[in-house]
Amino acid sequence: MAGVGPISQDWEPVVIRKKAPNAAAKKDEKAVNAARRAGAEIETVKKSTAGTNRAASSSTTLNTRKLDEETENLHHERVPTELKKAIMQARLEKKLTQAQLAQIINEKPQIIQEYESGKAIPNQQIIGKLERALGAKLRGKK
Template sequence: MSGIGPLTQDWEPVVIRKKAPNSAAKKDEKAVNAARRSGAEVETIKKSSAGTNKAASSSTSLNTRKLDDETENLTHEKVPTELKKNIMAARVEKKLTQAQLAQLINEKPQVVQEYESGKAIPNQQIITKLERVLGVKLRGKK
């Protein structure tokens, strides 16, 4: 080990201090402390929005209001009835269970179950895998 000197450790303490308050805050604090020392009544008011991100909460309420005002029924696209029937028929024809089919397309059994029940959000890659494994054209005439 040439060129490497003895290892030394630096054990100097590191002191981290809070940022000093600005001059306006110091004046306010001094006035309050002086009033307390003299025995005068000091009224303290707790701010209702203390510790909250006021800007974020107001924009959130605006977004919530927009969603509430929205009359259109927004839902995810579901698997069409024809597609789910085609998947089921092709799977039964090949004598496969949902779990076996899922294993063949490298997906969880729940994915196949959701497609056959019509609850899944259609994913073209998964439908392509199903078509390849089942050897059937599942989507419409293209």
């Protein structure tokens, strides 16, 4: 390894410059102004959606028309009345509060309240936990 000297670092500052933004737009503007001074007739057209993030209006009208034509009533299935009553009856037979039952099945008390009021969307896992905790069959025919 003869002839290899000590490695040194180059501490010279490196300056990196970016071009000014809209350099092309300024050139176009200069050309238009020069043509105006020369007396040439200039027609400029501004695009209505230029520089915006808006999608083309035709695609939004298609989607809104599809939504307007939609007649199907979509909603989530709720807890049936029989299940609400069965949960409440089994809980009262065991002399449990909603909070105590929720603690037994390791869920929030709000979930028990939603099931008993019929606002919850039925979850088979939670119903299974309720059946085991209450010792009663809540699903299917009695």
